[in-house]
Amino acid sequence: MSTTDSRRKASKQTVSRRRFLENSMFAAAAAGSTALGMRSQIAYSAEKSGANGKLGVCVVGIGGRGWGSHCQEWLKDPRTEIRYLCDPDSTKEKQCDVVAERQNGVRPKFVTDMRYAFDDAAVDVVSNASSNHWHALCGIWAMQAGKDCYLEKPICHNVHEGQALVAAALKYHKCCQVGTQCRSNQSNIEANKFIRSGGIGTVKFARGLCYRRRKSIGPRGEYQVPKEVDYQLWSGPAPLAPLTRPRFHYDWHWQRLYGNGDLGNQGPHQTDIARWHLGIDQFPNSVITYGGRLGYDVEMHDPNFVDAGDTGNIETTIFDYGDKAIVFETYGLETAPLRGAKVGVIVHGTKGYLVQSSYDYSAAFDLEGNKIKEFSGGGNHFGNFLDAVIAGDPSQLHADAHCGHLSAGMSHVGNISYYLGENNKVSVEQLREQVQKIKSLDDNGATLDRIVEKTRKYGVDLERTPFSIGPLLKMDPKTETFMNHDQANAMLTREYRAPFVVLGPADV
Ligand SMILES: NC(=O)c1ccc[n+]([C@@H]2O[C@H](COP(=O)([O-])OP(=O)(O)OC[C@H]3O[C@@H](n4cnc5c(N)ncnc54)[C@H](O)[C@@H]3O)[C@@H](O)[C@H]2O)c1
Structure with a gap:
């Protein structure tokens, strides 16, 4: 299948996050809360979600990097509070207790499916350290839901996904920092x-x-x-x-x-x-x-x-x-x-x-x-991301x-x-x-x-x-x-498994 064909096929598939919301028991609550992308134009300096004025963070992927660096950085920064940990490996839930201890008893929720967290207005920022094949879809879903995102390198698993992320960041005017901390x-x-x-x-x-x-x-x-x-x-x-x-x-x-x-x-x-x-x-x-x-x-x-x-x-x-x-x-x-x-x-x-x-x-x-x-x-790459998020200004991002x-x-x-x-x-x-x-x-x-x-x-x-x-x-x-080179062009993208489809740049 050519690149164009597979992209066309992807774009025909319904945005899976929306489908997920419609199908899930959370749909009723969600309909009023997120209004996909509607909150995306507002600078977070005026719109921090929690009563304590902190930015709510959802860390996606609680492995070596997610726990060892992402969680530790957010726990250190007084501007953030970890409100969700997300990992399809349920053994990672125990890390919520450690976070609670460090956050004066504020325990993050644990979810195995990131879409539940993205539908919660208490989440301002998504911080992704999952395996590479999930980076782009996570970032796109996060930005569609009005969140800023910090995504680990490589920011995408293929070229098509990188293009889609660039388009989504522009469309939703969100900060999308890639974890090349150098x-x-x-x-x-x-x-x-x-x-x-x-x-x-x-x-x-x-x-x-x-x-x-x-x-x-x-x-x-x-x-x-x-x-x-x-x-x-x-x-x-x-x-x-x-x-x-x-x-x-x-x-x-x-x-x-x-x-x-x-x-x-x-x-x-x-x-x-x-x-x-x-x-x-x-x-x-x-x-x-x-x-x-x-x-x-x-x-x-x-x-x-x-x-x-x-x-x-x-x-x-x-x-x-x-x-x-x-x-x-x-x-x-x-x-x-x-x-x-x-x-x-x-x-x-x-x-x-x-x-x-x-x-x-x-x-x-x-x-x-x-x-x-x-x-x-x-330097402080995570801090640079927060500065840009708070200023509502993606141009301040270093990466x-x-x-x-x-x-x-x-x-x-x-x-x-x-x-x-x-x-x-x-x-x-x-x-x-x-x-x-x-x-x-x-x-x-x-x-x-x-x-x-x-x-x-x-x-x-x-x-x-x-x-x-x-x-x-x-x-x-x-x-x-x-x-x-048709064969090489076909490899710029992949066959996505519905509903986990990364849409083309024009459709994100
Ligand atoms: N910037 C850096 O210097 C740096 C350093 C190390 C790793 N990384 C990056 O961090 C990422 C993670 O690496 P790692 O070494 O921690 O790998 P890992 O395998 O230890 O951890 C990945 C975690 O993500 C989880 N995960 C997978 N799919 C998920 C999903 N859909 N939702 C939520 N969680 C999901 C896995 O279950 C696992 O717990 C990689 O992309 C890697 O390139 C960056």
Whole structure:
């Protein structure tokens, strides 16, 4: 099915949140309270929902990030009160007691279905740290219900969803902050000013790095969904598929139905910084990815071992922006840092280079490698979101939906090239021949040789388990579509499972 067809199909399906309200026992109460989108134009400085003047927060997804960061940030900020915790895993309800203790006895309600919370006028802000495949639909439903939203990166699971979120934020005039918190850190803000003022000369090329050790998630098989999880809700827009990974939570990152691999997990932090520092505000002119999911058979001492993940753990993605370029390297096996960075960004200029080696530290060097300036300091990304919400001014956001869409979009188009080519296994020699032909500001051959060398050193037999290479996909950055490639265009969206349908930008 073409992209247009599947979008048309999606738009024909009734907005599921409205249907949900009509069908639910809450419908009568809801009809008078929410009036979908009607409250959306009013600045929250004049419209805080609670009697205590605080912004009511609903945290969606009480996992590692949702509990460890989102809940803790809202509990710390005197401007907010957590009024709902939402998770289809009912074991998370116990966290309500902890919140109550920290909120002087004010206990949030617990719901497994976010739509109940979105229909409550006591909720002003939705804070989402669910699995990636739910981010966009949650944000769109929240904004349709008149809430502002903080959505984790990647802001969307595919390009279509990013476009829909951008449209919804504009239509409902809501603050939609994406959780790329590096944007609020002083170190990156100052480094960006330095680069913009010519501190390392003219910048045209950046390399993003995700050298994060990712162990195997265990053998692919058929596993039992934990009985406490409402799997129908957890699956949401994705198909109701058998569980094929041993650990239910977190490891979905490495299964493409729900996650986006490390290119779409860690990637959106670094692709975002790279884009920001190079001043790129659009989709690339072309993209290509080569790599594989390799090394786990070596670690398991079993040549037949099949890991449950289906995203790449070693990937190199080359983004061409005409006169600028970005290369993103995902490397999930043990590896040494590159220019002092493992998870970071290296920006190359005509007079030097800058290395962002942690979220709150960057250093600039001259061409001889002498350090010329350091940038350090964190920030408060959640606080920036609240400032914008209270001012009723989305333009104050450090990372709005558009920003999140472009940075997540890089991961999505990179993954499309990878998925399209994953069966196109090639020898190292063939791969070198192919990458050397690709227009790039990088030395493509040298990058490949570096990756091949460390992968072989790890014990991976690249003759037996070779890398694959995807097609070089040309894009029209204006329409955010691929040129002359129906299969790739179809992958800009997904088949949604009603009623969890992300409508097109014109219909949100
Ligand atoms: N900004 C950052 O630095 C940062 C750091 C870590 C994670 N994250 C992001 O946070 C998100 C969550 O990651 P995690 O590591 O906490 O994963 P996790 O699997 O530990 O937690 C996800 C939680 O969301 C819940 N969930 C799934 N569908 C839901 C739904 N429909 N409604 C409510 N809850 C739902 C799951 O049951 C689970 O409890 C990911 O998107 C990840 O990319 C961001």
